[in-house]
Amino acid sequence: MSGLMDWKKYEKEIHTQFQDMYPEAEITHNASLPGRYSKADRQIDILVQDYAAGEKITIIVDGKYYSENIDVKDVESFLAMMQDVGADKGLLITQKGYSQAAINRAYNDPSRLELDILNFDELKDFQGFGAIPYSGKYGVLIPSPFGWVIDASHVEGINAAVFQRGLSLEEARKKKEWMYIKIISKTEQLSSLEKLIKFQEEYTISLSSNAKTTYQSTIRRSDAKTKLRKIIIDSYHTPEYTGFVEFNEFFFLCVLFTPDELKDKNIKKLEYILAKALPIAIDIEAKLRSELAELSEIISITKDNTEIASILITQGKILQSANKFEEADQKFIESISLCQTSYEAIKGRIELAVATNKDTDYLNPIIDIFFDLGPTNPTVCQDLIDILYDEKEKLIEILSRKLKDFTTNLEAQGNIKYHLALFYSSIKDFTKAKIYFKEARQDFLKSLNKEHEVFTAIQYNLDRLN
Structure with missing residues (x-):
């Protein structure tokens, strides 16, 4: 009799947890639903009926007061009952535990049914x-x-x-x-x-x-x-x-x-x-102080310069998002002092220069360093376009200057011209876009394998612009 009482107490505790998690849902303990295929009433330990996106969702919960782990057979039996009663989701809760095979079977059923398995101690964190x-x-x-x-x-x-x-x-x-x-x-x-x-x-x-x-x-x-x-x-x-x-x-x-x-x-x-x-x-100031303090604490106990450089970038981005541009720039400069090839720190300095309306004389030395990291890397050009998109004249001036800097590097030339073509296409200057796509193709033909996917992209864009 004591085992039966323990089982009933266990189910009631599960019921209480679900009342806390779904305060607006209809929750029934020891419910019954008709079986669509068995043509028999099926007993449900806990029935949760809630609404999501205007549609009724039915969740059935089964509390297993087992002395052994739930196994694959238990999962398959419960999946069959879910199908029989038309449940959308199911939850098996066990006092003992579950095998890896059981959880794999629950998560990888090909039907639209959603099933999970939890230990009772995990229930407090579930679906919060x-x-x-x-x-x-x-x-x-x-x-x-x-x-x-x-x-x-x-x-x-x-x-x-x-x-x-x-x-x-x-x-x-x-x-x-x-x-x-x-x-x-x-x-x-x-x-x-x-x-x-x-x-x-x-x-x-x-x-x-x-x-x-x-x-x-x-x-x-x-x-x-x-x-x-x-x-x-x-x-x-x-x-x-x-x-x-x-x-x-x-x-x-x-x-x-x-x-x-x-x-x-x-x-x-x-x-x-x-x-x-x-x-x-978001309370930016409170979040800012908390995150910066946490990262500074990590820096204080870290001896790896590469890791410190990475943390400084994170601090710089946090300050940048809060419009604290001078402090952010200082963090990026500190990061670069530890790792001169820090892509994100150099990119961050360019973003800050644009946000604070610095002229090209200020920008050019930073952009030169940025391009030197990877003049043939499409990400460099694309990131620069994204940053300077609203400063069209400045962007064109900078990319035109970089074309002159890489006259002996045909792949870099093709990369810059291809992205200039994309930029001109985006601002509806299709004549210049087509010229740059064609020039980029000529440079790439002399520097890349003819099977490279960029040739397909160029042809697609030329066809689109014609």
């Missing part, structure tokens, strides 16, 4: 608000999708990563099943969702001419515009699904990579994030 990724003064409060976690630690180029619970980000990338979050502030040029999407499409096509873009129906929000885009690029291992939400002052993007056989359930996770993301304002 996972993180507050932010960029500058804008952020979003987002919950972890079912069975996944959110890593909002600093990852270069993104604001947060989202991946399967139990994996590292590196492992999730190797599985080709993960998401990343990006927050983009609105500007005069990118003032609407339509303009942002058009800009991204043109940029994608300029880099990969055979990229295929389609749009799919997705969740709707009463407070914001939403879009769901699918892009197929030959060099990507999986399609790229991007969910967009346009808030008043910024855009929220969630980008998913997923194996095709798991796309249905993973798109549901993506849409869950789109539906639940809440815009928030």
